[in-house]
Amino acid sequence: MPKTSKPKKDKGLVLVTGGAGFIGSHLVDGLLEAGYRVRVLDNLAPPTHNNQLPEWFNQKAEFMKGDVRNRADLEKAMTGTDYIFHLAAHMDYHMDFSTYFLTNTASTAMLYEIITSKKLPVKKIIVTSSQSVYGEGKYKCKKHGIIYMAPREEGQLKKREWEMKCPHDGSAMEPVPEFESDELRPQIPYGVSKMAAERTALLLGKIYSIPSVAVRYSIVHGPRQSFRNFYSGALRAFSIQSLSGQTLSVHEDGNQIRDFVNVKDVTSAHLKLLEDSRANYEAFNIGSGEITTVLDLAKLVAKATKTKYDPEIKGSYRLNTPRHQIMDISKLKKLGWKPKYTLKDNVDQYVGWVKQYPEAKEYLAKSQAALKKTKVVL
Ligand SMILES: NC(=O)c1ccc[n+]([C@@H]2O[C@H](COP(=O)([O-])OP(=O)(O)OC[C@H]3O[C@@H](n4cnc5c(N)ncnc54)[C@H](O)[C@@H]3O)[C@@H](O)[C@H]2O)c1
Incomplete structure (x- = not known):
C-alpha cells in the first residue's frame, strides 16, 4: 500500500475506521477526490470480508489491518491524523451482545481517551450512528x-x-x-451501543473541545454492500433472489415504510459535515427523506432484473423490528446538502454491481438458514 504522501493541495490526513467496508470504502474515494490523505483501519473480518482487502479498495489510501477494540492498533492508526471518521462496527442482531459495546461504544470512548492522554491535535471526529437509535419511533x-x-x-x-x-x-x-431532537428508544443491543457511542462522542467532544458530530443513517444502498452478509438489507436479498430465479420473499405484508439513501449521497453528506463547523457537537439524520415501502423496492428490483414481479408474502416477521421508519432530513438540508439519487438509481446500481458475484447466491442460502435457526426470522 502506498504511504500517505502529501498531494499538491493537502487538506490533511483522515483516518477512516471500517474504511474497507461498504460505506467506508465510498467515503475513502470521496475524501481522496476532495484532496485529503486517507488512512484506513479495518480488521477485514467476516461477515463483511473474508480476511482479504476487497478488490475495489482505493490504492491511494494507506491501509492498516487492525482492530478498533485494540488500543495499540487504534493509537498507531491515530498518529498524525487531523480528522477521524469512526465507521467500524458490529451490526445486526447476534447473540454476542458484549461485542456491540466493545466494538461500537468502547472504541469510541477509546478514541477520546487516546486524544486526551496523548494530546493529539485531532480537529474533528465524526461517529457513525444509525436510525436504530430511534427504535419504533x-x-x-x-x-x-x-x-x-x-x-x-x-x-x-x-x-x-x-x-x-x-x-x-x-x-x-x-x-x-424521526427528528434528531426526538427521544432515543433503541430496542436492540446494536441500537443501544450506537446511542451510547454517539452520546459519548458528543459529551467528550464538548468537554475537551474536540469538534464532534454524530450521523444517523437510514438504510444505505449502493455497490460494494457485502454479498457475504444477508442479515439485513432487503435490496441485497431481493437482488440475489431475483438474479437466481427465486421468488422475492417479503416480511410482514410488505407495506412497511423505510427510508433508503444512496451511498454517494452519504459520502457528500460526510464531506459537508466534515467541512462545515456549524455541524460541530450535533447529531444529524442522513437519509433520502422519501417515503417508500418494501413492496416499492421489490417492484424496482424485479424491473432491474427483468423478472416478473410476484413476491411471496407469507407473513414472516422479525421481532423488535420497527413497523415504519420515516426520517426527517431537514436539519442537514439547512447546511446546504441534499440527496441526488433516486431509489431506482440505488436499485440499478446495486443489481448492476452484484451480478458480477455469482457466489453471492450461496451466501444468501447460508444466511437464510442461519436466520431461521437462530429464530431471528419467524
Ligand atoms: N449499511 C447501512 O445501511 C447502515 C445503516 C445505519 C448505520 N450504518 C453504520 O455504518 C457503518 C458502516 O457500515 P457498512 O454498512 O459500511 O458495513 P460494512 O460491514 O460494510 O463495514 C464495516 C467495516 O468495519 C470493519 N470492522 C468491523 N469490526 C471491526 C473491528 N473490530 N475493528 C476494525 N474494523 C472492523 C469491517 O471489517 C468492515 O469493513 C457502521 O458503523 C454501521 O453501523 C450502516
Missing part, C-alpha cells in the same frame, strides 16, 4: 396525539396484525418522521 393517534411506541408484542405479530395500535383505544396509528 413516534406514531400519531387521531384522538390521543403523538405517542412514542414500544415494539409490537409477539402475540400481535403471530396474529399477522402488523400496524401499530393506539395503547389507549386500539385505533390505527399513522407513523410520523
